Amino acid sequence: MKKLLFFAIVALYALSAHSQDKPVYTFTDIVNLDRTGTKDQCRTGTCWSYATGSFIESELMRMGKGEHDLSEMYNVRMTYPKKAEMYLRYQGKTQFSAGSLSHDVINTIANYGVMPEAVYSGLKNGETEHNHGEMDAVLEAMMKALTEQRTVSESWLMAVNGVLDAYLGDVPESFEYQGKKTNAIALRDELGLDADDYVSFSSFTHHPFNEKFVLEVPDNFSNGMYYNVPMNDLLSMTEAALKSGYTVAWDADVSEKGFSFRNGVAVLMKDDVKREEMFTKVHEEVAVTQASRQAAFDMHTTTDDHLMHIIGMAKDQNGNSYFIIKNSWGNENPYGGLQYVSYNYFLMKTVGILLHRDAVSKAIYKNLKD
Secondary structure, three states, rough: OOOOOOOHHHHHHHHHHOOOOOOOOOEEEEEEEEOOOOEEEOOOOOOOHHHHHHHHHHHHHOOOOOOOOEOHHHHHHHHHHHHHHHHOOOOOOOOOOOOHHHHHHHHHHHHHOOOOOOOOOOOOOOOOOOOOOHHHHHHHHHHHHHHHOOOOOOOOOHHHHHHHHHHHOOOOOOEEEEOOOOEEHHHHHHHOOOOHEEEEEEEOOOOOOEEEEEEOOOOOOOOOOEEEOOOOHHHEEEEHHOOOOEEEEEEEOOOOOOOOOOOOOOEEEEOOOOHHOOOEEEEEEOOOHHHHHHHHHHHOOOOOOOEEEEEEEEEOOOOOEEEEEEHHHHOOOOOOOOOOOEEHHHHHHHEEOOOOOOOOHHHHHHOEEE
């Protein structure tokens, strides 16, 4: 993801969005699945944990496990040392930052389990909002200095863990949850979460379709694998998942002028639409092809910016189709923190999705090669 802090992102969208007393778009929800409440990632680069954590919370609701508020910062705490290790192994010739991807939450579940928000909030000393600016800067400076050493001692990981504990808090080995003592691994197992149930998909022509590939974005430090499918399959599998009761974690580019959290919509506007007219009416969108999608990725006009959670489908007053997303930027927009993303925007700007393997049709699976 582009390493913009939350306040900088909000400022950008506030400038690009025309404030409306009444939303211009009128939406009719077709599918609107169970989800937990909207959260605010505040001044952190942790959208990946918020989006995928929300996805897992919806999974638990779908599975009949009830509503759970899981800790986003537990994923952050357990993932940062892995990023530090990879940065050292590549001798500093790769990215080290707050960003990660959905599969890194799944990796945390597989290796370290899950922890409730009430047990591990990542807030200390009376803090009520997350601000990771100082922590991220300290960690980045530390890792840069380590890569400049001729040799590295065995103490470097203790130093990284010390910084994380200082800012986020010590990770408890066990805790009380819903009236009994447990731990992160035991809670994962009790909730029935299996990391092997979740798969990632993308759509780019610089790799063969129906095969796995390592997605080439800076935040993919763990070299996560994605199945590569045609873009229309990516769209249809997302539709089919939602219709079957499965939500979807979504990685996308949100830097387009038509992406407006303030107005609660994301549409693929044409270049000639004036800023002051963007959200005064429903505009005709840009058509998307596999070639134009690929060109945008190759030219870096589609980049790995932000992760969100797709929880439904809708149509606007003209019959155009949208996905409903749950964002992690609070609830100060017309839809309480939700946004309506047009299919054209999804087709052009999706970097990748993650979903339960049972949500993928047999017709798509039969073409995939492991």
